[in-house]
Structure formats: structure tokens, C-alpha cells
Amino acid sequence: MLQLRHLTIRHQKTSADLVYDLSISIQKGDKVAIIGEEGMGKSTLLSYLYNPKSINHYALADGEMSNQFRHISYLPQELPEKEKAKNCFSYLYDDSNQAAFDFNRCFQLAHELGFAHSHFDSQQTIGSLSGGEKLKLQLIKLLAAPSDLLLLDEPANDLDLESLQWLQDFIQKSNQTVIFISHDEQLLSETANKIIHLERYKKKKQTVTHTEKSSYLSYKTKRDKQFLKQSLLAKKERQERTVKAAKLRRSQSAVRHALSQTRNDVEGRLLAKKMKTLKAQERRFDRETKSKKTMPYQADIINIAFSDVQPLPAGKALLHYEQKMLQLPQAERKIPIRLTVRGQDKLAITGRNGVGKTSLLKLIYQELNEKNTAFSVGLMPQNYDDCWNGRETVIEFCGRTHQKEQALTYLASLQFSYEEIYQPINRLSGGQKAKLLLLQMLLNQNNILLLDEPTRSFSPTSQAQIRQMLWHYPGCIISVSHDRIYMQQVPQVLYELTETGLKRL
Incomplete structure (x- = not known):
């Protein structure tokens, strides 16, 4: 059992409460979801539960924690750079507790997750793997060792559809206690039986922590x-x-x-x-x-729309690949691509991890930019930091090509606080960076959007607004996604990328 009594975690520099007066009792077998808007302190709370000293360099904690779990495993949101520099063999075996590590389970997990066994003996660095392959390798190492408490920070990010279903089934059926952060609404709906919701009101000045013993859908409906x-x-x-x-x-x-x-x-x-x-x-x-009562505040509201974008003619051909060969990095093979994209198409590409979806999106982006025609292309890459110098502030980034006053109005609509607007981009959460990229596309009035996993960093409580905004977008969207609800609601056409080519579903 794990008990928290009146836990408050406060940021040392800003004195802002990340978690306020949290009290909860977590029993054996519970599946606890931590949800909240971007930058609210979810990862800080999970890190604290794993090791209270891990947050000492930037946050102070007050309150009581009683933890009777003996074997705790922790999946961080991002692998440290030193871990990414290792090859797969070293990462998996060098620092493993050989007595406790179950090598048979390791190979079984690889088979279930569709992770090639050949990677285990490979000298390929972890940093060169696709996002989904990195996550699979982390899960394999984590789950091949015994534990009675699993702490998972975004375990669904970048996983392909088959692996997402596997993860969902695993959490549902496992006897282990699982405390996890996720932006995948379907995963939350199918697994969680307790909710911790971190929120901030009054322009992010007042922190409120809610707990509820219920499913995610029941909690969301009640709210x-x-x-x-x-x-x-x-x-x-x-x-x-x-x-x-x-x-x-x-x-x-x-x-x-x-x-x-x-x-x-x-x-x-x-x-x-x-x-x-x-x-x-x-x-x-x-x-x-x-x-008297004022209108209730919605911390997760996203008040922007692409209403001023001038769409291209619906019949205008933007791309036509008859037998385009896609060269994959770290691989000798090429994949033949047949694809036609027109001016107002909305399509999504799915496929297993490492098959080349991100490479295909990069190829499309490069070729569209090389065409000196009357359209404007916006890109949301898998790695947001490819888009900016992380040391510049949010307002400096927005003000490169647009008026400061206009940018400030939109930033306020996206719930950016004054402090966040004037802080370096590299201090923002993944969700805040994703909002910033959406804002850039809006300000640039891009009529073609290329989106690599567009919903993965947004809070589950705001994803419905993101899907609705993209569904109403008047231009062309080419996206890569494993988000099951997104693929049901936004794209008109679905494609699957395999080793033999791109096929329409």
C-alpha cells in the first residue's frame, strides 16, 4: 500500500505549487491515472513517488508518504542522453540485476511487442531507434524484472496500434499496482480505476488537486x-x-x-x-x-481556430507518387510509395514502429517545400525541439515574423501564463511546445499541415478540442498517428505503411 497525506510540492524558483494538499491511499492492484494540463507537475509527482530526492534540485515537498511496496520500477518520460548513447546490448544487460532479470521474459516481451530480437545483440545506439522502438526497449527492460509497483510516465507515447492494445491488456490484467501518466483517452478509459487530477485556476496562480475513485470516463462525465x-x-x-x-x-x-x-x-x-x-x-x-458565482474556469480550454486559412482548391494535386522509393535511415532497404494528395485531403498514416512513417513525412515535407508554389506548409515533427533555439523565449519565437500584440492575444487564448510567455522554450512541457507549434501554424496561415503524432502531448481533457479544431481545418492535413480516437474522427482516409508499401485501409 502507498499512502500520501497532505502532500504539497512547490517549485523552488517560482514558489508555485505543483501539487497541493494531495491525500490518497493506493492499494495493491490499483490502476491510478495522473492527469492534468501541460506543465502542471504530473511527471514531478511520479518522480517523487519513485525517489523523493529526485526533485530536490528544483522543488520542495511537504507532507507524508508511506510506501509499503518493496520493488518499484519507473519508466521516465524521456531517456537520459547518456542512455541514448548506449547500444541496445549495453542498455539491456550492463546494469541489469542478473539474478532478478528474467531473460526468458525479456524475449517473450520482445515477441509480444513486435520488437526484433536482433536488436538485443546490436551495436545500434538507442538514440537512432524510432520513438516507438525506444519505448518498447524500455518497457522490455522494465517488465523483465520483478516489481510490485509500476510507475509509468507516458507509456503509450509513440507505440504502434498493436503495442498499444498489448499495453492496455497488460495494465488491465496485471496484479501489479500501476500509477501512470497518459494522454491516450482510450487507454485511460479502459484501465484506470482511480484518478489524480492536477489543475491550476486563477491564471495558474491557484493549484487544486482532485482525487476520485472511479473510471476515467465516469470522472470526465461527472466533471x-x-x-x-x-x-x-x-x-x-x-x-x-x-x-x-x-x-x-x-x-x-x-x-x-x-x-x-x-x-x-x-x-x-x-x-x-x-x-x-x-x-x-x-x-x-x-x-x-x-x-456571486462567476463562470467556471476551464484550464484545458483551447480558444483558437484556423478560420482565416485560405484553403487550396479541393482538386489541386499537391503530391503524386507513382513508385517513389523511400530510403530508410539505418537500413539498406527501400519502400515503394504510391500516393496522391489533393488540396483539402485529410489523411493519416499508421504502421508498426520503425517501419518508416516519420521518414515518409519528412520526405513529403521536403518535396512540398521544394515546390515554389502558392501554398504554405506547417510542420509538427516528432521532436519539437527541431523547430527552435530552445534558449529563446516564447514571445521571441512568436515575434520573429508576427506582431507581438497579436501573438500575446493568441498565447492568452492557449492558457499561457505571463511567466511562461517570457521564459525559454526549453523549459516548457511537451504539451506547451505542441501548443506553440499550433500557434505558429495559425499565425503563418499554413494551408497544408504535416503532423507527426499531433495529439500525443495534449492533456486528455483537451484532446477533444484538438480533434475538433483539426476536423474543421479547411486545408490539407497529412498526419502520422497511433491515436485510435483521432483516427476515427479526423482523417477522411487511413493508410498503413508496411515493408512492402503504402496501402489504403
């Missing part, structure tokens, strides 16, 4: 109903206040007019007394207004 109820109540009270304020103003105006017209001292004194009463009512009304 949506509460928000709707609060919104309707606040709207009703606002309308009533508007009517009451107008009536009070009319009464004061009538008395003021009568006072200016009267020549009778007695009548004048009565009118003055009445005005005094109305002023007292006005002050009481102002006090009551401050205590």
Missing part, C-alpha cells in the same frame, strides 16, 4: 456535468444581476430627474432620502455581486 451546471447557474445569476442593475439605474435616474425639477422643500427632502436608500441598495448589490 462535464458539474461544469455545465455551474455555467448555467452563473449565467442565470448574471442575467438576474443585469436586470436588477438596470432597474436600480432607472430608479436612480428618475429620482435624480425629480430632484432637479422640484421646487418644494418637503418633496425635495423626501426625494433625497429616497436617493440615499437607492445608493445603499446599490452598495449592497455591489457586495452581493462579488460573492
Whole structure:
């Protein structure tokens, strides 16, 4: 069992609460999902649960933690650079506890996850693997050793569809306690039985931590109903206040007019007394207004739309590959590609990890940019940091080619705080970086979007808005995705990339 009592984690530099007054009891076999908007402290909390000292260089923790689990395994969101420099053999075996490490389980996991056994003896560096292959290798090493508590930070990111289903089944059926962070709504819906939700209100100044013993769908439905109820109540009270304020103003105006017209001292004194009463009512009304409900705040709202983008003609051919050969990095083989893309197509490409989806997207981006025609291409790569100098601030990046005032308006719509706007990009969370790339595409009015896993970094509570925004996008979208809900709702056409080519599903 793991118990937290009144745990608060505060950032040392900004003094902002990342976690506030969290109390929860986690039992054997529980599947606990930590959710929240980008940059809210989810990874910090998970790291603290693994090793309280791991956050000492940037955060302070106050409260109690009682942990009776004996064997804890931790999957970080990002492999350290020194680990990426290792080859697969060294990473898997050099620092493993040989007595505890189950080599048979290791090969079984590789088979179940579709990870080639040949990688185990390979000198290929981990950094050269695809995102999904890196994650599979980490999971294999983690799960081949005994543990009674699994801490998983974004275990679904970059996994192909078959591996996602495997992970979902594993978490569902495992006797181990699992505490995990994920942006995959379907994974959350099918596995979690307890929720920890980290939020910040009042322009990210006030931290609130919610816990709920329920499934993700039940929790989300309950929250949506509460928000709707609060919104309707606040709207009703606002309308009533508007009517009451107008009536009070009319009464004061009538008395003021009568006072200016009267020549009778007695009548004048009565009118003055009445005005005094109305002023007292006005002050009481102002006090009551401050205590009334305001419209509830949605930390996960995304208030932008590509409404000003000028779409290309629907029949305009942007790409036509009849037998284009796709050369893969770290491989001698080539894949023949047949593909035609037109001006308002929305398509998604899926396929197993390492097959070459990101390479294909890069090839398409390069060729579209080489065509000096009247269209504008926006790119969201798998590695966001390829797009900027991480030392420049958010507003400096946005202000390269656009007016500062316009950029500030959009940044506020995306829930960027003042501090975040003026801090270096390399300090942002993955979700905040993804928002920044969307904003760049909006400001540039790109009429073609190339998106590599567009939903993977967004909070599950805001993904529905992302899907709706992309569904309404008037231009062309070419995306790579393993997000099952995204693929159901956004693209018009699905393709699968295999070793033999690109086939339409």
C-alpha cells in the first residue's frame, strides 16, 4: 500500500505549487491515472513517488508518504542522453540485476511487442531507434524484472496500434499496482480505476488537486456535468444581476430627474432620502455581486481556430507518387510509395514502429517545400525541439515574423501564463511546445499541415478540442498517428505503411 497525506510540492524558483494538499491511499492492484494540463507537475509527482530526492534540485515537498511496496520500477518520460548513447546490448544487460532479470521474459516481451530480437545483440545506439522502438526497449527492460509497483510516465507515447492494445491488456490484467501518466483517452478509459487530477485556476496562480475513485470516463462525465451546471447557474445569476442593475439605474435616474425639477422643500427632502436608500441598495448589490458565482474556469480550454486559412482548391494535386522509393535511415532497404494528395485531403498514416512513417513525412515535407508554389506548409515533427533555439523565449519565437500584440492575444487564448510567455522554450512541457507549434501554424496561415503524432502531448481533457479544431481545418492535413480516437474522427482516409508499401485501409 502507498499512502500520501497532505502532500504539497512547490517549485523552488517560482514558489508555485505543483501539487497541493494531495491525500490518497493506493492499494495493491490499483490502476491510478495522473492527469492534468501541460506543465502542471504530473511527471514531478511520479518522480517523487519513485525517489523523493529526485526533485530536490528544483522543488520542495511537504507532507507524508508511506510506501509499503518493496520493488518499484519507473519508466521516465524521456531517456537520459547518456542512455541514448548506449547500444541496445549495453542498455539491456550492463546494469541489469542478473539474478532478478528474467531473460526468458525479456524475449517473450520482445515477441509480444513486435520488437526484433536482433536488436538485443546490436551495436545500434538507442538514440537512432524510432520513438516507438525506444519505448518498447524500455518497457522490455522494465517488465523483465520483478516489481510490485509500476510507475509509468507516458507509456503509450509513440507505440504502434498493436503495442498499444498489448499495453492496455497488460495494465488491465496485471496484479501489479500501476500509477501512470497518459494522454491516450482510450487507454485511460479502459484501465484506470482511480484518478489524480492536477489543475491550476486563477491564471495558474491557484493549484487544486482532485482525487476520485472511479473510471476515467465516469470522472470526465461527472466533471462535464458539474461544469455545465455551474455555467448555467452563473449565467442565470448574471442575467438576474443585469436586470436588477438596470432597474436600480432607472430608479436612480428618475429620482435624480425629480430632484432637479422640484421646487418644494418637503418633496425635495423626501426625494433625497429616497436617493440615499437607492445608493445603499446599490452598495449592497455591489457586495452581493462579488460573492456571486462567476463562470467556471476551464484550464484545458483551447480558444483558437484556423478560420482565416485560405484553403487550396479541393482538386489541386499537391503530391503524386507513382513508385517513389523511400530510403530508410539505418537500413539498406527501400519502400515503394504510391500516393496522391489533393488540396483539402485529410489523411493519416499508421504502421508498426520503425517501419518508416516519420521518414515518409519528412520526405513529403521536403518535396512540398521544394515546390515554389502558392501554398504554405506547417510542420509538427516528432521532436519539437527541431523547430527552435530552445534558449529563446516564447514571445521571441512568436515575434520573429508576427506582431507581438497579436501573438500575446493568441498565447492568452492557449492558457499561457505571463511567466511562461517570457521564459525559454526549453523549459516548457511537451504539451506547451505542441501548443506553440499550433500557434505558429495559425499565425503563418499554413494551408497544408504535416503532423507527426499531433495529439500525443495534449492533456486528455483537451484532446477533444484538438480533434475538433483539426476536423474543421479547411486545408490539407497529412498526419502520422497511433491515436485510435483521432483516427476515427479526423482523417477522411487511413493508410498503413508496411515493408512492402503504402496501402489504403
